[in-house]
Structures are given as C-alpha cells and as structure tokens.
Amino acid sequence: MHPTLNPSADAAETERARRRAAFEAHKLEKRLCREVGRAIVDYSMIGEGDRVMVCLSGGKDSYGLLDILLKLQARAPVRFELIAVNLDQKQPGFPADVLPNYLRGLGVRFHIETQDTYSIVKDKIPEGKTMCSLCSRLRRGILYRVASELGATRIALGHHRDDILATLLLNMFFGGKLKAMPPKLVSDDGRHVVIRPLAYVAERDLIRWAEHRQFPIIPCTLCGSQENLQRAQAVALLREWEKKFPGRLDNMLHALQNVVPSHLLDARLHDFAHLEATGRPDPEGDRAFDADLWPEAPPAGVQVVHFG
Numbered sequence: 137m138h139p140t141l142n143p144s145a146d147a148a149e150t151e152r153a154r155r156r157a158a159f160e161a162h163k164l165e166k167r168l169c170r171e172v173g174r175a176i177v178d179y180s181m182i183g184e185g186d187r188v189m190v191c192l193s194g195g196k197d198s199y200g201l202l203d204i205l206l207k208l209q210a211r212a213p214v215r216f217e218l219i220a221v222n223l224d225q226k227q228p229g230f231p232a233d234v235l236p237n238y239l240r241g242l243g244v245r246f247h248i249e250t251q252d253t254y255s256i257v258k259d260k261i262p263e264g265k266t267m268c269s270l271c272s273r274l275r276r277g278i279l280y281r282v283a284s285e286l287g288a289t290r291i292a293l294g295h296h297r298d299d300i301l302a303t304l305l306l307n308m309f310f311g312g313k314l315k316a317m318p319p320k321l322v323s324d325d326g327r328h329v330v331i332r333p334l335a336y337v338a339e340r341d342l343i344r345w346a347e348h349r350q351f352p353i354i355p356c357t358l359c360g361s362q363e364n365l366q367r368a369q370a371v372a373l374l375r376e377w378e379k380k381f382p383g384r385l386d387n388m389l390h391a392l393q394n395v396v397p398s399h400l401l402d403a404r405l406h407d408f409a410h411l412e413a414t415g416r417p418d419p420e421g422d423r424a425f426d427a428d429l430w431p432e433a434p435p436a437g438v439q440v441v442h443f444g
C-alpha cells in the first residue's frame with residue numbers, strides 16, 4: 137500500500153524519525169559538552185570565581201559556545217559567571233533586536249555595545265578590498281575595553297578546531313611559520329586572558345547544533361565584505377581532506393599537541409649546535425637511516441589515515 141494511504145504507518149514512521157533525531161541530538165550534545173569540558177580542563181581555561189565574557193557575534197559558533205558553556209556552568213564543580221557581549225557595529229541591516237531578545241529569553245546576563253566601526257572601516261578601506269582585518273582589529277580593542285568595564289577575568293571566543301587548523305595552514309603557506317591559534321592567551325595589551333573553549337570542536341558539529349537549536353543566525357557579511365580568499369581556500373582544503381580521509385583533521389589537531397622540536401628545524405627550540413654522540417643507546421632515539429613507520433594500532437586518541 138502507498139504510504140500516504142496508510143495513516144498509521146505514516147505516523148509510526150514519523151515517530152521513528154523523531155526519536156532518531158532526538159537520539160542524534162542527545163549524542164551531539166554529549167559530544168559537544170565533553171569536548172568543550174576537555175579543552176577547558178586541558179588548558180585551565182576557567183577556574184573558581186571567574187567572570188567569563190562570551191563574545192557573541194550572532195554566528196553559529198558563538199551561539200554554540202554560549203549554549204554549551206551554559207550547560208557546563210549548570211553542572212561544573214567550580215562556580216563561574218557568564219556575561220554575553222555583542223558588539224553592534226552598525227552594519228546596514230543589522231537586526232539589533234535579535235540578540236537581546238534571544239538572550240532575554242535565555243535569562244542570561246548580557247551587554248550590547250554599540251560602536252559604529254562600520255563607517256570607520258568603509259572610510260579607510262578602498263572599495264573592493266577585504267575589510268575584515270581592520271574590522272576585527274577595531275572590534276578587538278572595543279571588546280577588551282568592555283571586558284575591563286565588566287570586570288571580566290576571561291574573554292571567550294568561538295573559534296573551533298577547523299579555525300585553528302585553517303590558521304595553521306595559512307601561517308605555513310603564506311606566513312612561513314609553524315603557528316596556529318592558541319587555546320588560551322594573554323591579550324596583546326597584557327590585561328586580559330582570552331580563551332577558546334571550542335578548540336576541540338569540529339565545525340560540522342557546530343553547524344548541526346545550530347540547526348538543532350534553531351539559533352537566530354545573523355550573517356557577518358551584512359557589510360558586503362567577502363571572506364578572505366586564502367582563508368576560504370584553506371577551509372575548502374580541510375573540508376575536502378576530511379571528506380576523503382575521515383579523521384585527518386583530528387589527527388592534525390592531535391599533532392599540534394604532540395610537537396617534537398628535535399625533529400623540526402628551529403634551532404631556537406632545539407640545541408642542534410651542542411649535539412654530541414652520547415655513547416648510550418636510546419631505543420626511543422631517531423633511526424636516522426630508517427623510513428618513518430606508523431603503528432598498526434595507533435595510540436589512544438589517534439586515528440591513522442590511510443592514503444590512496
């Protein structure tokens with residue numbers, strides 16, 4: 137019988153789909169909380185009594201960040217405060233009531249800072265050039281000031297695993313540096329601690345979470361600026377790799393936590409000049425004439441990616 141001719145079968149199928157979706161959403165929530173919690177612990181991001189200013193842009197990542205931090209706050213063994221902060225940059229068409237309404241609905245303490253950086257950026261950057269770098273610089277200065285005014289001890293940003301890896305590639309390709317994005321840092325004015333609790337979270341999980349939670353997303357590109365082309369290419373490359381070789385991005389992130397300075401070429405990190413034969417065998421030492429081998433069974437947390 138055609139499904140539409142059997143209402144009870146249709147209802148059963150709808151119910152099964154609903155349960156499947158609820159199960160998947162629950163799994164995703166657990167994974168997000170676990171990954172964010174792990175990053176917070178691994179890098180001592182938040183401690184007892186911290187006041188965390190969560191920077192909310194209206195994009196999926198910062199909504200996800202606030203959402204997961206609220207869940208962790210409710211169950212964390214340490215007490216900390218959360219204050220959501222949005223900077224209204226006066227981009228044309230920015231729906232100024234969306235975030236306040238959303239945050240009021242959550243019952244979260246928040247602050248909206250209004251500063252017309254849009255006009256400054258438009259004025260300074262020639263037509264057709266990317267405005268994002270000046271825009272973010274201005275935004276950063278304002279957010280640091282707001283953090284001081286609010287007495288925030290931590291500034292939380294919504295950068296995730298894939299942002300960190302894209303930055304790594306960009307620094308290698310264009311900057312000549314082996315450098316990504318730190319999960320925790322002191323701001324350049326020396327006055328703030330900036331944290332990235334989503335450092336372990338895959339972007340695809342944030343996309344799915346935003347869909348599930350139906351966040352009222354506000355696009356950043358209201359100003360008409362295009363995403364930096366090189367960053368877009370790095371992101372596309374990462375997505376393609378992950379599609380062809382699932383697990384590769386987690387391996388890359390793991391590599392950033394497992395650096396071997398003696399096997400890189402930076403003489404500031406390893407004292408090559410004073411290397412001498414010790415006369416003592418070292419089973420862990422380099423086998424200079426052997427090809428690199430990867431173990432059949434990878435260490436815990438590492439997924440071996442097979443080529444070809």
Ligand code: SF4
Binds near residue numbers: 225257267269359
């Ligand atoms: S897209 Fe527009 S608002 Fe977003 S960072 Fe770039 S210049 Fe700023």
